[in-house]
Amino acid sequence: MVLLLIQTLSGFTVPEGKDRHQMPWDFVVHAAPDFRSEIMGSFNAQTIEVTYRNGTGWARMRNHDGNNWWVYLRDNRRFLPSGTLLHDARDGAPVAAIAPQMARVLQQEGNWLRVGTWLGENWVQWRPEPPRPIQHHMAWSFLTYLTPDFRAPRQETLPPQIVEITQLRDDGWGLISTPAGDRWIYVRDNMRYVDREVALYDKPGGTERGRLQPQVVHVLQQDRSWFQIATWDGPRWIYLRSAGQPGERLIAITFDDGPHPAHTRRLLDALYERDVPATFFVLGPLVASNPELAIRMVNEGHEIASHAYNHTDLSRAGADRIRTELTMSRDIIRKVTGVTPTLLRPPYGAQNSTVQAISAEFGWPIILWSVDTRDWETRNVNAIMRHFVDHTGIRIRTGDIILMHDIYPTTIDAAIQAIDLLLADGFTFVTVTDLLMERYGTIEPGRVYRQG
Numbered sequence: 001m002v003l004l005l006i007q008t009l010s011g012f013t014v015p016e017g018k019d020r021h022q023m024p025w026d027f028v029v030h031a032a033p034d035f036r037s038e039i040m041g042s043f044n045a046q047t048i049e050v051t052y053r054n055g056t057g058w059a060r061m062r063n064h065d066g067n068n069w070w071v072y073l074r075d076n077r078r079f080l081p082s083g084t085l086l087h088d089a090r091d092g093a094p095v096a097a098i099a100p101q102m103a104r105v106l107q108q109e110g111n112w113l114r115v116g117t118w119l120g121e122n123w124v125q126w127r128p129e130p131p132r133p134i135q136h137h138m139a140w141s142f143l144t145y146l147t148p149d150f151r152a153p154r155q156e157t158l159p160p161q162i163v164e165i166t167q168l169r170d171d172g173w174g175l176i177s178t179p180a181g182d183r184w185i186y187v188r189d190n191m192r193y194v195d196r197e198v199a200l201y202d203k204p205g206g207t208e209r210g211r212l213q214p215q216v217v218h219v220l221q222q223d224r225s226w227f228q229i230a231t232w233d234g235p236r237w238i239y240l241r242s243a244g245q246p247g248e249r250l251i252a253i254t255f256d257d258g259p260h261p262a263h264t265r266r267l268l269d270a271l272y273e274r275d276v277p278a279t280f281f282v283l284g285p286l287v288a289s290n291p292e293l294a295i296r297m298v299n300e301g302h303e304i305a306s307h308a309y310n311h312t313d314l315s316r317a318g319a320d321r322i323r324t325e326l327t328m329s330r331d332i333i334r335k336v337t338g339v340t341p342t343l344l345r346p347p348y349g350a351q352n353s354t355v356q357a358i359s360a361e362f363g364w365p366i367i368l369w370s371v372d373t374r375d376w377e378t379r380n381v382n383a384i385m386r387h388f389v390d391h392t393g394i395r396i397r398t399g400d401i402i403l404m405h406d407i408y409p410t411t412i413d414a415a416i417q418a419i420d421l422l423l424a425d426g427f428t429f430v431t432v433t434d435l436l437m438e439r440y441g442t443i444e445p446g447r448v449y450r451q452g
């Protein structure tokens with residue numbers, strides 16, 4: 001369940017080094033970069049942290065609770081919706097109702113804005129959307145409190161139900177109305193129902209430590225699709241892909257040999273717009289020279305994995321050299337992104353039993369592919385696209401792992417076309433780890449995988 005934080009917040013601190021933007025007037029955030037899209041909350045004038053700018057004035061704003069809603073950054077311009085009333089003076093009678101239009105904001109006084117329109121300078125009332133209650137499903141009986149504090153005297157115990165939360169704090173407490181009066185409840189989703197048997201691990205991607213039967217679990221922390229839960233034997237990790245529906249046609253698109261400063265950036269922008277996750281098998285020196293792109297990969301939901309450090313042919317290398325390549329690759333990815341990679345794609349797909357054995361030492365499976373687009377060879381969009389669709393129709397099958405290289409402009413053009421085509425055909429893109437976990441339920445270190 002997604003919880004929306006709908007409340008007016010005054011300033012919070014944007015960490016040093018982040019992309020900041022000063023919003024001089026009160027402002028609203030939207031669900032999409034479109035004034036007609038749903039308003040998700042309103043904020044007081046403040047400095048905000050921008051995580052993405054789309055180039056048309058809209059940006060994503062990082063919020064307290066991790067939500068990334070859209071905000072219109074050309075802050076001296078404000079969209080006045082249909083029927084907005086213009087007033088000659090603050091608190092005066094309206095003089096005109098206007099067609100929807102952009103206006104320049106000249107001044108703000110409380111709930112009033114002085115705006116410049118085609119009709120001249122007028123005052124309009126700035127009415128942020130009133131906070132709407134958030135519907136939240138309380139799956140178990142729950143306690144109520146007079147203040148948002150577990151040490152406060154307990155009030156009623158209420159049965160499982162859908163509650164309307166009129167104020168949600170980012171520490172997990174929410175305010176509800178009950179027949180007995182206003183009550184605080186703790187709404188954090190720390191309980192979760194696991195609907196199938198899953199493996200228990202000592203750490204994400206680690207060693208299996210038994211099985212868990214379907215049951216309600218207490219979630220201690222989450223690391224992407226990995227959840228640490230409390231068990232009788234202490235904390236254990238389980239893998240639960242957060243999205244996903246039965247019958248989905250899952251595929252994984254992968255990009256090797258980057259990150260490239262220009263082409264990977266364009267690809268990441270396109271993936272972000274489409275909310276498509278990819279898997280990047282990166283090279284050490286390029287991660288070191290393009291750290292911001294490696295960080296973007298992680299922050300934007302992609303999987304970052306090892307392509308060895310120097311694009312060495314591991315099948316011709318000795319054991320020591322292989323270990324050095326994998327160690328350096330793992331360490332640079334971890335140093336730059338904070339994420340430890342868990343997959344290896346050997347350069348050229350070249351591998352043998354030694355590579356498999358050493359990959360297993362690292363806990364990594366070897367990821368090859370089922371669709372080779374030959375993009376590095378043809379560098380031609382039409383030629384690349386023929387691997388996705390030809391006169392017989394779409395050539396991609398559920399479970400495919402698609403191989404591309406994000407270091408050629410033609411690859412990026414073709415990848416965008418192919419992704420749009422496959423999305424329209426109903427495929428769902430997932431990372432390689434998600435694809436293999438959905439298909440096999442576990443991933444064996446050292447094993448060679450060509451598809452999910």
Ligand code: ZN
Pocket residue numbers: 256257307311347348
């Ligand atoms: Zn390569």
